[in-house]
Amino acid sequence: MSIMDAMTKTVYKWVVLYPGFRRFVNWAYSDLLKMPQYHIALAPGQIGEYVLLVDDPASVPIVAAKLDHAEEIACHREYRTFTGILDGVRVSVTSTGLGGPPAAIAVHELAAVGASTYIFLGAGLSPKSPLKPGQFIIPVGAVREEGTGLQYAPLAFPALADPRVADALRQACQTHYSRVHIGLVRSVDAYLDFVRSESGKSLEQTGESLPGVLCSDLNTAAILIVASILKKHAAALLLAADKDEKPTAEQIAIALDALRLIMADRSKPY
Amino acid sequence: MDAYLIKPRSQGLLACPPQQIGRYILLPGDPGRVPMIAGLLEDAVQVAENREFLTYTGKLLGEQVSVTSTGIGGPSTAIAIEELVSIGARVLIRVGTSGLMQSFMESTDLIVTWGAVRDEHTSQCYAPLAYPAVADLEVTLALSAAAESLGLRHFIGVSQSKDSFYAEHQPHRMPVKHQLQQNWFAWQKAGVLCSEMEAATLFVLARMLGVRAGGIMVAGPTSQSLQDLITTAVCAVKILILAEKERRQ
Numbered sequence: 001m002s003i004m005d006a007m008t009k010t011v012y013k014w015v016v017l018y019p020g021f022r023r024f025v026n027w028a029y030s031d032l033l034k035m036p037q038y039h040i041a042l043a044p045g046q047i048g049e050y051v052l053l054v055d056d057p058a059s060v061p062i063v064a065a066k067l068d069h070a071e072e073i074a075c076h077r078e079y080r081t082f083t084g085i086l087d088g089v090r091v092s093v094t095s096t097g098l099g100g101p102p103a104a105i106a107v108h109e110l111a112a113v114g115a116s117t118y119i120f121l122g123a124g125l126s127p128k129s130p131l132k133p134g135q136f137i138i139p140v141g142a143v144r145e146e147g148t149g150l151q152y153a154p155l156a157f158p159a160l161a162d163p164r165v166a167d168a169l170r171q172a173c174q175t176h177y178s179r180v181h182i183g184l185v186r187s188v189d190a191y192l193d194f195v196r197s198e199s200g201k202s203l204e205q206t207g208e209s210l211p212g213v214l215c216s217d218l219n220t221a222a223i224l225i226v227a228s229i230l231k232k233h234a235a236a237l238l239l240a241a242d243k244d245e246k247p248t249a250e251q252i253a254i255a256l257d258a259l260r261l262i263m264a265d266r267s268k269p270y
Numbered sequence: 271m272d273a274y275l276i277k278p279r280s281q282g283l284l285a286c287p288p289q290q291i292g293r294y295i296l297l298p299g300d301p302g303r304v305p306m307i308a309g310l311l312e313d314a315v316q317v318a319e320n321r322e323f324l325t326y327t328g329k330l331l332g333e334q335v336s337v338t339s340t341g342i343g344g345p346s347t348a349i350a351i352e353e354l355v356s357i358g359a360r361v362l363i364r365v366g367t368s369g370l371m372q373s374f375m376e377s378t379d380l381i382v383t384w385g386a387v388r389d390e391h392t393s394q395c396y397a398p399l400a401y402p403a404v405a406d407l408e409v410t411l412a413l414s415a416a417a418e419s420l421g422l423r424h425f426i427g428v429s430q431s432k433d434s435f436y437a438e439h440q441p442h443r444m445p446v447k448h449q450l451q452q453n454w455f456a457w458q459k460a461g462v463l464c465s466e467m468e469a470a471t472l473f474v475l476a477r478m479l480g481v482r483a484g485g486i487m488v489a490g491p492t493s494q495s496l497q498d499l500i501t502t503a504v505c506a507v508k509i510l511i512l513a514e515k516e517r518r519q
Contacts, residue, residue: 140404140406140407141385141402141404142402143400143401143402144400144402145400152460153456153460154453154456155399155400156387156388156389156399157387157428157457157460157462158385158386158387158388158402158403158404158428159402160384160385160402160404160428163384163407163410163411163414163426164426166407167407167411170407182407184401184402184404184477210397210398210401210478211477211478211479211480212477212478212480228428228460228461229460229461231461
């Protein structure tokens with residue numbers, strides 16, 4: 001065994017056994033050496049402070065096309081990132097993949113390389129009356145019927161959107177004359193769970209029947225929980241839809257207008 | 271026995287007649303603070319008193335506004351909310367005191383509670399624990415705008431709603447002290463700003479009943495900070511009334 005191998009073996013063992021040493025390695029790796037993060041493959045300085053999140057890597061270029069000088073920075077696993085300019089400020093677009101586990105990794109690693117405000121553009125599935133497909137949902141919170149958030153905070157902790165980001169989205173919807181509903185989204189782990197005809201569950205057997213819940217999705221609760229635990233600001237703009245859909249031009253325009261409002265509002269304290 | 275059963279039951283435990291309640295309600299915990307808050311309303315009169323529930327009704331900008339004390343904790347708060355909503359309340363704002371949980375805050379800072387940790391059990395009789403205790407967006411922003419316009423330092427954040435006051439203050443006496451201390455550490459680490467006893471019940475019930483809710487707290491119950499607290503709450507109600515009038519036009 002070479003000396004290098006022996007060193008790697010020892011360091012690996014220390015990382016696994018001693019949490020303090022792991023923190024040191026993480027700090028040295030990302031803050032000191034500015035190495036790219038493990039999954040999103042992004043290093044500090046490669047993204048803007050404002051990040052738009054989508055679930056599908058194929059949606060990233062569609063959203064990035066609305067930014068100036070957008071270019072692809074990284075593409076690794078389900079994480080594809082474009083960075084561009086919006087009104088002179090760097091804005092990035094990253095895909096999270098489907099579900100809590102990859103979404104939590106995306107938010108966590110983006111925070112480590114400098115993101116502070118997230119807007120998730122997703123689809124709000126099985127929308128409840130009076131929502132109609134094509135209308136928007138701004139969740140103020142999420143019903144935590146998923147498991148990833150549990151590793152960040154106990155179930156009693158609420159999955160909350162950032163009030164100022166959510167309000168910026170609401171204002172942007174008003175200027176676009178878009179029909180918007182403010183309420184709760186139910187985030188689940190199994191996609192089939194909310195395609196009820198296939199799972200065989202009735203509406204009453206799921207959290208969908210709870211008052212205030214407008215629609216279901218896979219990502220929102222994890223994104224909101226991780227962002228609030230890391231003291232970052234996140235909110236979501238969901239498009240009511242019967243099946244998974246890519247972000248629409250209107251949805252993207254609203255999100256960008258909301259970012260403009262947040263940038264103008266940055267002087268206010270959080 | 272019959273008289274006892276009929277009198278409070280006919281009007282509920284609040285003993286509050288339906289026409290004499292406003293659509294906007296301020297909810298302190300302590301009945302002693304009700305007259306203090308009602309002092310900032312126009313033509314405030316006492317309309318009901320039973321057990322820990324004391325109710326005054328007055329006017330702000332021509333709109334009826336009431337102040338009701340909830341008593342301490344989830345169970346009595348839930349009773350007050352259920353009965354108030356059944357007789358016409360639509361916007362409920364908790365105005366209360368709390369314990370600080372973060373070192374970067376001062377005891378005179380106002381805390382606008384945007385959400386609450388559901389460390390209590392009353393709301394679990396209404397919705398599973400996965401359901402978030404979250405306030406209404408417009409009410410929360412109105413409270414924040416009111417504090418800002420009065421030049422008061424405030425934070426928007428999450429409070430911890432617990433069931434036992436002494437579990438927070440004397441955890442070492444409890445057989446489950448390790449669990450209590452571990453949870454306390456988790457909430458602090460999660461950025462929870464303050465600890466109190468009613469917000470989670472209020473937020474979950476308000477969503478269940480389809481009404482709007484918000485909350486504002488202060489840590490140090492000095493006379494000045496209490497005055498700041500209730501002035502901000504009353505100012506926020508004015509903002510909400512004006513916004514609603516604008517929408518109606």
